[in-house]
Amino acid sequence: MSSQKMRTAQIVEYNKPYQLCERPTPVCGDNDLLIQVHAAGFCHSDLQVLHGxxxxxxxxxPxxxxxxxxxxxxxxxxxSWKVGDRVGVLNFKNSCKSCVGCRQQLRRRHRTDPRFCQSREMAGFKHDGAFAQYMLADPDTTVHLPEKVSFEQGAPLMCAGATVWGALQKLKPDVQPGEAVAIVGIGGLGQLGVQFAKAMNFRTVAIDNRDEGRKLSMEVSEKLKPDLVVDSSAPDASDKILEFTSGEGLAGIVVCTDSIQANAWSLEQLGNGGVMVPVGLPKEKWQFDSSALVFRELVIKGVYVAGTEDVQEMLKVVAEHDITSHITMLEFDDIPGIVEKYTDKAMKGRLVVKIA
Known part of the structure; x- marks a missing residue:
């Protein structure tokens, strides 16, 4: 197979459209899995990669x-891997097992975690990714895809899903089922976040200053719809949250936007001991009210994309609760124009390319 050519889309020059071309199929090493890619998602960080x-x-x-x-x-x-297994692949791979990050994970968890390896490879960021017919995967960061989850739905779960699922896990143990949790920014991550939060039995608030985002939060199955939808730009937004929480404020909040203003506002919606998990990465530094942080004993937690075990657990929840992303499918030949699709104001949810 390694002598065969495969179709791929590549970044040849930053800030220029992807180029479609042919390259040799990658050679499967002794510790690799060779994956035939059926679907691949386009993420905001893919745009950042394209911009250098x-x-x-x-x-x-990419x-x-x-x-x-x-x-x-x-x-x-x-x-127990078998040829023909349906899988999803996380982007961190091939830990060195000897750096500081690897040693820490071995000490704490008795195994390495490529997310924290200083020499890790990052598929789609610094190493070849999924806009190709075939790619190499690390078994340590490959997950089984449930039969109920299609390739098209499975692809966004490998980053968007894994990120917002990991953020919601960070609310534990401080936030308990039945407490009020908000998802701010209802795009590809936020729509999944609302569904995950409902599946975790949180009283769920969907927050967005865009009408498109608020509508997207409701475009899910009836049992997974948010309990409250709030326009964060409305003068009474905070009052609605306080009314919903009987004056206590939110127990937890996951912010799926890099807006500095949205993150600062989100912290203010927390009650005493509340937990905030920001997901977006602004170019500038976050700015939070120190008085609210100290006198309400608020907690801000960082989150990386979830690790393999958490993602496998996420996929069980996705299959059990029929959690889906709003996706727009593109063909492989559409990849050079994908940025225009993504930046279109009418775009909502996730873009997924059909590869095979």
Missing amino acids: QFPAHLPLT SHEPAGKIVQIGAQVQG
Whole structure:
């Protein structure tokens, strides 16, 4: 298979459209899984990669949201992997097992975690990703895709889903089921976040200053709709949240936007001991009210994309509760124009490319 050519889309020059081309199919090493990519998502960080925010050697194959099938298994790969398995692939891979990050994880969890490895590879960011017919995956960051979850729905779960699921896990143990939790910014991450929060039995508030976002929060199954939808730009937005929480304020809030103003406002909506998890990465530094932080004993937690075990648990919840993303499907030949699609104000949810 390695002598065959495959179709791929690549960044050849920053801030220029992706180029469609042919490249050799990657060679499956002894510790690799070779994946035939069936669907690959486009994420906000893919736009940042295209703009050169994460410098890498070019040309580079982008996208870090793949779902597909295993077509080859390396000779040294451990585990129950089989050719034909349906899988999703996280973008961190190939930990060195010897750096500070790896040693810390070995000490704390008795295993390495490529997310914290100082020498990790990052598919779609600094190393080739999923806008190709085939890609190499690390078994340690590959997950089984439930039969109920299509490739098209599975792809966004590998970043958007894994990120907002990980953020909601960070609310534990301070926030308990039955307490009020808000998701701020209802796009691809936020729509999944609302559904996850409902599945976790939180009283869920969807917050967005855009009519499109508020509508998107309701475009889910009846059992997963938010209990309250709030326009954050409305003068009575905070009053509505206080009324919903009987004057206590929110127990938890996950912010799925990089807006500094939205993050500052979100912190103010928390009650005593509340937990905030910001997901977006602004170019400038966050700015939070120190008085609210201190006198209400608020907690701000950082979150990376969830690790393999958490993502596998997330996929069980997705299958059990029929959680879905609002997706717009594109064909492979549409990739050069994907940025225009993504930046269109009418765009909502996630963009997913059909690869195979």
